[in-house]
Amino acid sequence: MLLYTLVISLLFSLLLQYYLQGAINARKQRLLQREQLQMQLREKIIEREKHIK
Secondary structure, X not given: OHXXXXXXXXXXXXXXXXHHXXXXXXXXXXXXXXXXXXXXXHHHHHHHHHHHO
16 A cells, blocks of 8 residues: 555656646746747847938
């Protein structure tokens, strides 16, 4: 019975770790995408300012 409980808790902790890692990676990916969009917007603004002058 103890072994069974140990195996179940190990599996649960592995699943939790896998889920949390996925959530962290998704958050990092969103932050990267946001930074890329901000860079693109800055570049477009700079280009427009060059054409206006």
